[in-house]
Amino acid sequence: MRSEGMTDSGPDDGPDRVIAGRYRLQHQLGRGGMGVVWEALDTSLDRKVAVKGLLYPGAASADAQAKWVSRARREAQAIARIGHQNVVAVHDVVEDGNQVWIVMELLNSRSLADLLREQQYLSAPHAARIGLQVLRGLAAVHEAGVLHRDVKPHNILFRPDGRALLMDFGIATFEGATQLTRSHEIIGTPQYLAPELLGHTPADPRPASTASDLWALGVTLYEMVEGRRPFDGATSFEVFIAVRESPVPPMKYAGPLAGLITALLQKDPDQRPDAAEADRMLQAVTEDAAAPDTPPVRPVGPDRPKPPEPVDPIDPVKPKRRNRWKIPAAVVCVALLAGVAWSSLLGLEGDSEAAGSSEEPPSREPSRTVYHCDRLRVGVKGDQPGLSVEVKGTHRGFEVDLAKEIARELGCKEDQVTFQTVTTDNRNGYLTTGKVDLVLATYSISEERERTDKVKFAGPYFEALKGLLVRKKRPYGDLSDLRRDSEAEVCTAEGSVYEEWLKEEGLGGQTVTRDGYDDCVRDLLDPGTDVYAVATDDVIVDGLARKYAAKTRALPSRGEPEHLGVAMDAAHQDLHEGVCAALKAIVGKSPGKTSRWAEIYNEHLQPITGQPAPREPELTSC
CATH class of the missing domain: 1.10.510.10 (Transferase(Phosphotransferase) domain 1)
Incomplete structure (x- = not known):
């Protein structure tokens, strides 16, 4: 199509x-x-x-x-x-x-x-x-x-x-x-x-x-x-x-x-x-003058409760929201300063509002009822070798295992974590409509995206350069060769950062977009289409080039690195604090030991890049 x-x-x-x-x-x-x-x-x-x-x-x-x-x-x-x-x-x-x-x-x-x-x-x-x-x-x-x-x-x-x-x-x-x-x-x-x-x-x-x-x-x-x-x-x-x-x-x-x-x-x-x-x-x-001109109040975020049934559109009722992500900042600070393991503070019940009360003596032990994990829904991609692929309904890859580690730090058990395949085009909608709680899907961190997509990033958990996958039989050495071949199309995912990058590189008129990279790759492999290149993250390009070695090859990586972050609904500052604390634990390492982040990298990405894990990323968005 x-x-x-x-x-x-x-x-x-x-x-x-x-x-x-x-x-x-x-x-x-x-x-x-x-x-x-x-x-x-x-x-x-x-x-x-x-x-x-x-x-x-x-x-x-x-x-x-x-x-x-x-x-x-x-x-x-x-x-x-x-x-x-x-x-x-x-x-x-x-x-x-x-x-x-x-x-x-x-x-x-x-x-x-x-x-x-x-x-x-x-x-x-x-x-x-x-x-x-x-x-x-x-x-x-x-x-x-x-x-x-x-x-x-x-x-x-x-x-x-x-x-x-x-x-x-x-x-x-x-x-x-x-x-x-x-x-x-x-x-x-x-x-x-x-x-x-x-x-x-x-x-x-x-x-x-x-x-x-x-x-x-x-x-x-x-x-x-x-x-x-x-x-x-x-x-x-x-x-x-x-x-x-x-x-x-x-x-x-x-x-x-x-x-x-x-x-x-x-x-x-x-x-x-x-x-x-x-x-x-x-x-x-x-013409119904009684109908309200503003949307019924809708709860946002991962614990979106069902509105009262039936909801009267003439007199919408604001449902009471139980925020299961509530993690008071005071508890977070005391826990981190005291060196208490973050996971030991999660999953226990009690009055989280009382935990931050200034009426208690400063020496009071923080409340142990910070978070009760009933489920955690994570959006990941299904078409990115090494990072995240879906095979027969099962997701695996660097981002998938990293999400499991984050969930473990948040106190979630394995059977409380589910994965949902998302695309570049729909991942924001899945977050803001409550279909998923977190997204780890090569989502590039930017202040503009936080404003327009109404999301908040934690991380970065990965840094990626810009890459191009091309047909093996085409004599392309770099972007200038693509520009000279005016009939060649360069495909990327709709809504990705690569749309603007290709435009800046003079390829805007040759750019076509698809719902996901798998559609781009399908066109690239089809000799009947005019798609001769796919633009995406360099590690994905390397993985695809290995997977389709007979028909494709990777051009040298380019540009400044994209900082990929864990995205969540902007309304959940408390969840952001929890994910940041989890990431700090995952990228942290003791002397002489490998961080859990590096272990996950070496398992999934070293076979693709041919290089061991680089230095752990600095969590500038935490």
């Missing part, structure tokens, strides 16, 4: 090229929909616009190319005629050579994805207002005989006045038309694809429909009110299985939207409401 789309820039596309004698390409805005999107200058009106090519140049015979050009022209013209306040404005449709370009207004607005990253979730009325505007824009698109095929938060923007705007028609298609691609791939974003599209084969292409666009709107509404997507997984394949077979996860916060969301997410497209019925149901929620 190519969730990024199917078009590449042609060999002559580049800054200063003038399209149709009018639109001068200036710089790439990114890859999405069906290809490269450029910021351009409309030299006739002296205004900035966005332009996108709709076809893959040179991918078919002359006759097939001519048919595609004709269809793309009709489709783009249909989009241009929509003229709806909730649909991005299309200024022009032009042909240049064997390419059709769609010229759109240039927007620098925030997206719904940005809003959800900041707020995590929205109230039902707020979500309904946004959903209603998107639905009306979508209905206008459908009335023009066009399907969007990629409705998701990233493609919903807000104008300064707050109006929602549906954009990115790069993979749109006429209703009932079969989308032709290089190899009949499924086109779209896995988490938002309707189940009827996932049986896509050359013999049975399963054309998209208005109902499949409405399914994607249902997924988006669910994500707005619940703070997570209803169907997810560590790989695209797992997502597909969940979409096709799993029931809609129960909704706790959807309130009056629950009925519509459930209806839109019916597996059978014939059972979903049409746009008119969905409009009536959304309008009813937006």
Whole structure:
């Protein structure tokens, strides 16, 4: 599957090229929909616009190319005629050579994805207002005989006045038309694809429909009110299985939207409401003056209790929260200064609030009821040799064993620790929605991430350089060779630090992203794709190069080291203190002895790097 789309820039596309004698390409805005999107200058009106090519140049015979050009022209013209306040404005449709370009207004607005990253979730009325505007824009698109095929938060923007705007028609298609691609791939974003599209084969292409666009709107509404997507997984394949077979996860916060969301997410497209019925149901929620405009109070963190049942959306009740991570700072300080083993203070019951009371004499022995471990859920990756891999439901690797040591220091027994596979794209959501308590998944420490992801890091527990895995038969020696090969794509995980790094290295226009590195590696190993390199941490690159030695090799590591940390919900300062104390015990060592950190490194990573454990990391985020 190519969730990024199917078009590449042609060999002559580049800054200063003038399209149709009018639109001068200036710089790439990114890859999405069906290809490269450029910021351009409309030299006739002296205004900035966005332009996108709709076809893959040179991918078919002359006759097939001519048919595609004709269809793309009709489709783009249909989009241009929509003229709806909730649909991005299309200024022009032009042909240049064997390419059709769609010229759109240039927007620098925030997206719904940005809003959800900041707020995590929205109230039902707020979500309904946004959903209603998107639905009306979508209905206008459908009335023009066009399907969007990629409705998701990233493609919903807000104008300064707050109006929602549906954009990115790069993979749109006429209703009932079969989308032709290089190899009949499924086109779209896995988490938002309707189940009827996932049986896509050359013999049975399963054309998209208005109902499949409405399914994607249902997924988006669910994500707005619940703070997570209803169907997810560590790989695209797992997502597909969940979409096709799993029931809609129960909704706790959807309130009056629950009925519509459930209806839109019916597996059978014939059972979903049409746009008119969905409009009536959304309008009813937006007009309910009694409904609150702020989300019901939701507890955060690992001990998220269930809200009272039933929760009245008109008068939400704030549930009382028992914070099982409560570890008073006074107890921590006394324990560490006294040299008391941290694990001896954990797992015992009592009044933790009384432990920090200033009314007691200073010599009072600290309370022994600091933490009761009933479970600890840890998010790790499943596709990173040496660090963390999942084989038949069992996780193993450096990060997995380090997590077990942290859990042991926190007083958790082995059967109280469970591991959940996460990806670069979903690990933050798993934390903030309470699906996991800790994440050890090559999560790079940064102040910006702590602000935007609302997480807190402990560590670092590892330092990694930037690495590139390339196809063995390609004559690449370094990044400059990749830059010269303009048709080569470099794949990395969506949301990783490597997106920005590749852009800084002049490879932004050649970068494609996937849900996880396993998808990138799968494309790298497939000679039918244009992915010729994968960017990730150097130790992962070394592990993959050993695993796929016949087809891949590692380029020399580069750049400043990334500091990987243990991530947790920012609301749990007490848990952060506990994890930091655990890490200090694990990296600490007695004279003449090896630290537990080094022992874990030597077991899992020395066979990959060929070097014994380096010096233990300095815990600058503790």
